[in-house]
Amino acid sequence: MSQRLTIALDAMGGDHAPDMVIAGAEIARERHPDVQYLVFGDAARIEPLVAKRPALKAVVQVHHTTEAVAGDAKPSVALRAGRQSSMRLAIDAVADGRAACVVSAGNTGALMAMAKFVLKTLPGIDRPAIASFFPTLRGESIMLDLGANTECSAENLVEFAVMGSVFARQVLGVSEPTVALLNIGSEDVKGNDTVRAAAARLRETTLPGRFHGFVEGNDIAQGTVDVIVTDGFTGNVALKTAEGTAKLYAESLKRTFESSVMARIGYLLARSAFKKLRMRMDPRRYNGAMFLGLRGVCVKSHGGTDAYGFANAVGVAVNLAVNGFNERIKEEMQRLGPATPLPDTKAAAV
Amino acid sequence: MSQRLTIALDAMGGDHAPDMVIAGAEIARERHPDVQYLVFGDAARIEPLVAKRPALKAVVQVHHTTEAVAGDAKPSVALRAGRQSSMRLAIDAVADGRAACVVSAGNTGALMAMAKFVLKTLPGIDRPAIASFFPTLRGESIMLDLGANTECSAENLVEFAVMGSVFARQVLGVSEPTVALLNIGSEDVKGNDTVRAAAARLRETTLPGRFHGFVEGNDIAQGTVDVIVTDGFTGNVALKTAEGTAKLYAESLKRTFESSVMARIGYLLARSAFKKLRMRMDPRRYNGAMFLGLRGVCVKSHGGTDAYGFANAVGVAVNLAVNGFNERIKEEMQRLGPATPLPDTKAAAV
Incomplete structure (x- = not known):
């Protein structure tokens, strides 16, 4: 058993747990x-859910516990x-080394608090960050932090840039990823002290990629760069604004096709093309937020996802583990050396 | 001339000025x-552009100047x-009272700096904010600040909430507008000190509307509330992320319809329904960012807009002027009394 990659699953997290988790594990088993x-x-x-799936049963060990973290539990209480x-x-x-990764669709705040407390951060990393994929006009980009750190110092943003570029290289396979800081203008003078100090530092740093400078909100979907770095407040708002806008568009499109008989017929003819569009935009494809910077791989699945989405989150964990993501982060942080304090940066809050 | 509403137009601002400005004024003339x-x-x-339009010529006075603010000029230099x-x-x-409103498609930073310097803020308002409309599943909402203030104190956010609710009442005609603070979770404990302090204050304040609490990024397009209040950094990122996502969706839709003969025929049949969708999502419809909180109406049109979009920005200015927006703001701020300093708020930066 020890030669094979082992993933720990929180079977009780998520709106449709444990059924969705076990059905998702079955899909993941076929893929990996x-x-x-x-x-x-x-x-x-x-x-009983595992027993129905003999092939899955052969690769699963169930560890019983009756306790589960409630979806609305405060991280400190959990x-x-x-x-x-x-x-x-x-x-x-x-x-304790029995598994290489953990995947959970449960309470995000609790998962981050526990993972940070139990796993600790990697050497050289002050704070872990939540990262996820975004669909873009060019393909896929990743953005971090998406909500782990409400306020970030310039040093934090620099660490996120390093982790993001290692990620893009190891997992997305981009040999020289481009990295940018999210800001409200692309000129050097724009933004607040923190992003300007982080930019100054990144211009002097040899990243495992290329520092592009600042990008704006519209550059996310444009795919201007491979890695977008921001604080957890801004990143979370951007992520959810993009989700909300996509939903508004999809809903408006649906209403459009229902608005007349001709439009309905038009939809029937274009149906298979639309299936491709839906697949490309399917939020389940981009399911799996990665907690980067921890001594161990931790992936958060969307709480409302189904088995297909959960299997994708498991796939993200597999990717991170087999590509030796954390080993590369450690090497990069050692290469950069200890962070020197920067002037003009906002103090990092808890 | 003094009985009629007069609007001052910056004819040299915007990518397609002055042609687009004069053509836009002609469309606005027909509407108003x-x-x-x-x-x-x-x-x-x-x-020459005015001379070609006799009806417009009758309501236009041209004031000659050869100087114009460059699109990339620093606000301080301008x-x-x-x-x-x-x-x-x-x-x-x-x-000096010759016009009630100014409309410009030029450099946003320069326009805000000049408007603030020349017009000053309304009594009780510490900082002006940029506000704009957003299309939502329910209709339209407004959001502010979209970039005038990179960092905001809790007091600033409270002022924005008052201005936003007066706007929703006077211009959108919502009798009891709902107002919320943009945050990264809807629970009271989420976010940073500033949004929590602003929420505490808004719960005790009698707004010209109802304080809903916190909303998240996805609530913007959902139309959960009429007025969304945030700092200029977050608001600008959210605005541009929404624009970028809508563009990604529209582009993907276009590719979908071009992907097969059947899809092309489907598009032809659904064409008129699609025209409605495009009109609803047309960014020109939502053109016109309002600078709220100044002693005078100042509207910023998108720099890349066309005559149709510019005419919409003029329409926004007309709306603000005829609805006595600034008079209502003054009354509301007087009613609220002087702002008492709040604990735990970040110092407002320049």
Whole structure:
């Protein structure tokens, strides 16, 4: 068992858990036949779901616990009271080396708090960040931080830039990824002290990629760069604004096709082309927010996702593990040396 | 002439000025026959454009100046060196009462700096904010600040909430507008000190509307509330992220219809329905960012807009002027009384 990649699954996190988790594991098993799973949660509910899937049963070990972190639990409460929860036990499995990755569709704040507390950050990394893929006109980009750190110092942003460019290289396979800071204008004088100080530092840093400078909100979907770096407040607002706008567009498109008989017939004719558009825009394709900067791979699936989306989150974890992502981060941070304090930066808040 | 609403136009601002400005004024004239215009800019270029439009000529006075603010000029430079520019002279016309509003498609930073310097803020308002309309699933909402203030204090956000709700009532005609602060979660504990302090204050304030609490990025397009309040950094990123996402969607849709013969035929059949969708999503419809909080109406048109978009920006200015927007703001701020300093708020930066 030790030669194969092992992934710990929190079977009780997410709106449709544990059914969605086990069905997702079955899809992931077909895609990654060499992976095995440690599944944490209520055995009475999980075992029957696994028993129905003989091929999955062969690669799954169920670890029983009745406790689970509530979707609305405060991170601090989950950290204190959730030591026997399915989420915590799955993270523990990564900490003690039984698994290489943990995947959960549960409470994001609790998952980040527990993962940070149990796994700790990588050497040279002050704060972990949440990263995710974005569909763009050119293909895919990644953006971080998407909500782990409400306020960030310039040093934090520099670390995010390093992690993001290693990610783009190792996982997306871009040999010289372009990296930019999200700002409200592309000129050097724009923005606040923090982004300007981070830009000054990144201009002097040899990244595993190329620093592009500043980009604006519209550059995200444009695919201007491979990696977009921002603080967790701005990143979270941008992520959710993009999701909301895509939904508005999709809903308006639906109303358009329902607005007349001719439009309905038109839709029927263009149906297969539309299927491709829907697949490209499918949020489940981009499911799986990565917690970067921890000693271990931790992937957060969207809470409302289905089995297909959950399997994609498992795929992201597999990718991070087999590409030796964390080893590269460590090397890059060592190469950069210890961070020297920067002038004019906002103090990092908790 | 004094009984009619007069609007000052910066004829030299924008990518396609002055042609687009004069063609836009002609469209605006048809829509608002009682309005007259003071047009500032290069008479040698403007006069021939006006002469071709006899009906417009009757309501236009051209004021010649050869100077114009460059699109990439720094606001501080424009302020110092641009005293005879078309933009500045148009703002001066509002300051000395010859016009009620100014409309420009020029450099946003320069326009804000000059308008703030020349017009000053309304009593009780510390900082002006940039506001604009957003299309939503329910209709239209407004969001502010979209970039005038990179960092904001809780007091600033409270002022924006008052201005936004007066706007929604006077211009959108919503009798009891709902107002929310943009945040990264809807729970009270989410976000940073500034948004939490602003929320605490807004819960105790009698707004010309109802305070909803926090909303997230996806609520913008959802139309959860009528007025979304945020700092200029976050607002600008959200605005441009939404624009970029809409463009990605439109471009992907176009590629979908070009992907097969059947899809092309489908498009032809659904064409008239699509025309409605395009009209609804047309960025020119939402053209016209309002500078709220100044002693005078100042509207910024998108720099790349065409005559149709510019006419819409003029329409926004007309709306603000005829609805007595600034008088209502003054009344509301007097009613609220002087702002008491709040604990735990970030110092407002310049």
